[in-house]
Amino acid sequence: xxxxxxxxxxxxxxxxxxxxxxxxxxxxxxxxxxxxxxxxxxxxxxxxxxxxxxxxxxxxxxxxxxxxxxxxxxxxxxxxxxxxxxxxxxxxxxxxxxxxxxxxxxxxxxxxxxxxxxxxxxxxxxxxxxxxxxxxxxxxxxxxxxxxxxxxxxxxxxxxxxxxxxxxxxxxxxxxxxxxxxxxxxxxxxxxxxxxxxxxxxxxxxxxxxxxxxxxxxxxxxxxxxxxxxxxxxxxxxxxxxxxxxxxxxxxxxxxxxxxxxxxxxxxxxxxxxxxxxxxxxxxxxxxxxxxxxxxxxxxxxxxxxxxxxxxx
Ligand code: GLN
Numbered sequence: 365x366x367x368x369x370x371x372x373x374x375x376x377x378x379x380x381x382x383x384x385x386x387x388x389x390x391x392x393x394x395x396x397x398x399x400x401x402x403x404x405x406x407x408x409x410x411x412x413x414x415x416x417x418x419x420x421x422x423x424x425x426x427x428x429x430x431x432x433x434x435x436x437x438x439x440x441x442x443x444x445x446x447x448x449x450x451x452x453x454x455x456x457x458x459x460x461x462x463x464x465x466x467x468x469x470x471x472x473x474x475x476x477x478x479x480x481x482x483x484x485x486x487x488x489x490x491x492x493x494x495x496x497x498x499x500x501x502x503x504x505x506x507x508x509x510x511x512x513x514x515x516x517x518x519x520x521x522x523x524x525x526x527x528x529x530x531x532x533x534x535x536x537x538x539x540x541x542x543x544x545x546x547x548x549x550x551x552x553x554x555x556x557x558x559x560x561x562x563x564x565x566x567x568x569x570x571x572x573x574x575x576x577x578x579x580x581x582x583x584x585x586x587x588x589x590x591x592x593x594x595x596x597x598x599x600x601x602x603x604x605x606x607x608x609x610x611x612x613x614x615x616x617x618x619x620x621x622x623x624x625x626x627x628x629x630x631x632x633x634x635x636x637x638x639x640x641x642x643x644x645x646x647x648x649x650x651x652x653x654x655x656x657x658x659x660x661x662x663x664x665x666x667x668x669x670x671x672x673x674x675x676x677x
Contacts, residue, residue, distance in 0.1 A: 381421035390648025390656035398526035408568035412576040413640040431627030439480035476544025481607035491554035524563035568645040575633040575641025621672030632658035
């Protein structure tokens with residue numbers, strides 16, 4: 365299948381943005397102090413087709429920190445480097461059913477594995493980045509996430525400093541992983557690289573391009589560069605389906621029928637395999653830390669564009 369005609373997609377993206385623009389529910393994240401500074405009004409919606417077509421409405425060029433939306437892309441890169449079997453053995457791929465920053469999800473029963481969409485598995489994934497030093501690992505992550513976006517992504521220093529000063533919980537998670545031999549680099553340094561990874565600036569348009577790359581078998585539809593092999597896209601999307609919206613992943617799948625990933629800054633990606641990617645930005649979050657308007661607009665577009673993976677036609 366394909367997306368509907370280009371004009372139709374452009375019209376629906378604009379309609380979708382107008383439809384939910386005035387929704388004022390949710391709370392902007394403030395556990396990372398710098399995130400609380402962002403305006404709750406910002407709202408951008410962008411669809412990028414696997415053919416490279418771009419359909420944007422609203423604040424799609426506004427830069428914000430990527431946060432947990434980085435997780436599926438880093439997991440994809442780690443699968444590419446160490447292979448999907450080793451990635452699964454080291455990180456786990458089962459849903460925890462718990463919050464993104466859950467400590468009690470890290471249990472003896474699973475030998476400390478979780479999945480790479482929650483902080484524990486994501487910090488472990490980051491620790492597996494190639495390179496012998498923190499600087500090399502960070503450079504790998506920044507360079508490769510930039511290739512997913514098709515442009516150089518820069519660090520949001522204010523967000524990084526703010527989170528680095530307040531990320532004791534993630535440092536604790538990393539130490540707990542160490543106790544289970546489930547972190548593969550110095551735990552403090554791995555947490556710091558993960559914090560930088562979460563602080564990379566992106567736009568809703570960048571997120572749509574990144575999502576479209578996963579929809580397109582790992583080739584960025586704008587630059588035509590191959591970032592990962594097609595087989596890894598399938599694995600990443602499978603883990604997104606079960607865990608991309610943390611404890612609300614079941615509700616999300618019920619509503620959209622698509623793999624998605626949220627982040628606390630209000631960004632979201634949704635992937636329609638073989639068709640395209642959706643990137644949204646709207647800071648107010650629900651209780652699980654997922655963008656309220658991002659979810660509404662994605663559900664609407666999934667229906668209107670006919671993207672639900674479980675629809676028979
Ligand atoms: N950097 C954030 C954290 O680790 C990312 C969490 C998120 O976006 N859900 O707390």
